[in-house]
Amino acid sequence: MRIKTRFAPSPTGYLHVGGARTALYSWLFSRHAGGEFVLRIEDTDLERSTQDAIDAIMDGMNWLNLDWDEGPYFQTKRFDRYNAVIDGMLEQGTAYKCYCSKERLEALREKQMENGEKPRYDGHCRDSQCSHGADEPHVVRFRNPQEGSVIFDDKIRGPIEFSNQELDDLIIRRTDGAPTYNFCVVVDDWDMEITHVIRGEDHINNTPRQINILKALGAPVPEYAHVSMILGDDGKKLSKRHGAVGVMQYRDDGYLPQALLNYLVRLGWSHGDQEIFSIDEMKALFTVEAINKSASAFNTEKLQWLNHHYINHMPAEEVAVHLAWHVEQQGIETRNGPELKDIVKLLGERCKTLKEMAESCHYFYQDFSEFDADAAKKHLRPVARQPLEAVRAKLAAIADWTPENVHDAIQGTADELGVGMGKVGMPLRVAVTGAGQSPGMDVTVQAIGQARSLERIDRALGYIAEREAQA
Numbered sequence: 001m002r003i004k005t006r007f008a009p010s011p012t013g014y015l016h017v018g019g020a021r022t023a024l025y026s027w028l029f030s031r032h033a034g035g036e037f038v039l040r041i042e043d044t045d046l047e048r049s050t051q052d053a054i055d056a057i058m059d060g061m062n063w064l065n066l067d068w069d070e071g072p073y074f075q076t077k078r079f080d081r082y083n084a085v086i087d088g089m090l091e092q093g094t095a096y097k098c099y100c101s102k103e104r105l106e107a108l109r110e111k112q113m114e115n116g117e118k119p120r121y122d123g124h125c126r127d128s129q130c131s132h133g134a135d136e137p138h139v140v141r142f143r144n145p146q147e148g149s150v151i152f153d154d155k156i157r158g159p160i161e162f163s164n165q166e167l168d169d170l171i172i173r174r175t176d177g178a179p180t181y182n183f184c185v186v187v188d189d190w191d192m193e194i195t196h197v198i199r200g201e202d203h204i205n206n207t208p209r210q211i212n213i214l215k216a217l218g219a220p221v222p223e224y225a226h227v228s229m230i231l232g233d234d235g236k237k238l239s240k241r242h243g244a245v246g247v248m249q250y251r252d253d254g255y256l257p258q259a260l261l262n263y264l265v266r267l268g269w270s271h272g273d274q275e276i277f278s279i280d281e282m283k284a285l286f287t288v289e290a291i292n293k294s295a296s297a298f299n300t301e302k303l304q305w306l307n308h309h310y311i312n313h314m315p316a317e318e319v320a321v322h323l324a325w326h327v328e329q330q331g332i333e334t335r336n337g338p339e340l341k342d343i344v345k346l347l348g349e350r351c352k353t354l355k356e357m358a359e360s361c362h363y364f365y366q367d368f369s370e371f372d373a374d375a376a377k378k379h380l381r382p383v384a385r386q387p388l389e390a391v392r393a394k395l396a397a398i399a400d401w402t403p404e405n406v407h408d409a410i411q412g413t414a415d416e417l418g419v420g421m422g423k424v425g426m427p428l429r430v431a432v433t434g435a436g437q438s439p440g441m442d443v444t445v446q447a448i449g450q451a452r453s454l455e456r457i458d459r460a461l462g463y464i465a466e467r468e469a470q471a
């Protein structure tokens with residue numbers, strides 16, 4: 001069988017992590033089987049759907065590199081098709097027009113509630129023989145079977161059964177002529193030949209209704225897999241309170257899409273105790289059966305750990321592509337400094353996010369206006385003048401500007417003065433980076449460049465001289 005899955009977001013907000021995980025699972029399932037993946041925008045709720053949300057979904061899918069073979073389809077562009085199917089059902093008798101007034105339905109509801117019954121349509125118009133004018137307001141209802149039950153074998157949860165008595169005759173077309181949500185999903189899954197529906201568990205209750213309509217249409221019934229929800233680290237449903245906004249926020253916060261995908265795949269799915277999965281491994285190993293039934297809790301620390309791993313294990317050139325965006329956000333011009341891939345290698349160990357990396361790489365490209373006050377107070381003291389002057393001379397004399405030669409200049413200075421490396425390295429660090437923390441001095445000074453390093457040492461010497469004058 002040719003496998004075809006879909007991701008069908010409603011564009012009423014960001015593509016949040018729960019949606020992204022559902023998209024990932026559907027995508028992986030089809031990719032694993034060499035099948036196809038459809039993107040469908042379920043925008044029938046005209047009041048809540050926005051273009052911004054559509055853009056955010058597309059941005060998220062593109063950033064995560066979850067590519068689709070068909071679509072994006074938009075349900076609002078398919079109303080003619082849905083209406084044609086409804087008209088066919090009316091002819092066949094699998095649907096009927098319901099003329100019940102709002103008042104009647106309201107009264108019915110109240111009575112049912114009073115009797116402790118679940119509110120449901122009582123089928124008043126189902127077999128009514130009353131005649132009505134062609135333009136008399138009405139809705140169209142699906143003629144749901146009244147006997148038996150709907151059973152489906154959820155690929156994650158096992159068999160799920162709903163009695164047909166629990167399901168009333170669903171409105172499939174409103175008075176204003178608009179087809180309703182569950183109906184559009186059914187026609188789409190049918191037309192798009194979806195074989196496997198992987199979606200959030202909040203749709204379990206829709207499934208028996210959708211199956212009944214599919215059967216009435218003579219359409220094949222796909223397999224269903226309902227994924228559990230994601231909780232925040234406090235055990236409550238993940239929401240904005242947890243900072244769980246759109247996936248693009250994770251880009252803004254400095255996460256690599258590979259790290260987020262790896263995090264999301266493991267959030268509710270496992271393969272032994274393996275934690276790190278390349279995209280190819282995910283595709284090769286993913287099965288729906290290995291998705292966890294219970295809810296999973298989001299853990300930002302683990303995501304950070306994975307991000308750190310990917311920053312340091314992915315080819316630096318690839319990480320640099322993502323870093324470039326952050327560096328641009330910081331307004332840093334990188335033409336006259338080290339290549340970004342070298343920044344990744346230099347700062348990868350000490351940064352959990354690319355945002356952090358972009359924020360701490362300024363001194364490679366831009367002169368700083370002031371030394372960090374504490375660092376300068378501690379390390380740019382009169383005693384540092386001699387080692388700084390000595391190391392400056394050695395650095396100035398280097399013909400081949402390599403980290404090894406920079407290292408030898410620092411080491412040589414320390415040896416000649418009979419002091420530890422730190423007595424040379426720390427003033428030098430503050431002089432060239434402006435602060436007390438950086439990667440190793442040899443690679444840092446080398447990356448900053450010879451002329452720029454010498455200029456900055458001169459500036460630090462000027463600072464020390466001023467201090468001496470004030471003393």
Ligand code: GLU
Pocket residue numbers: 007008009010042185198199200203
């Ligand atoms: N549009 C629905 C949602 O965003 C998904 C429907 C489905 O997957 O069947 O929750």
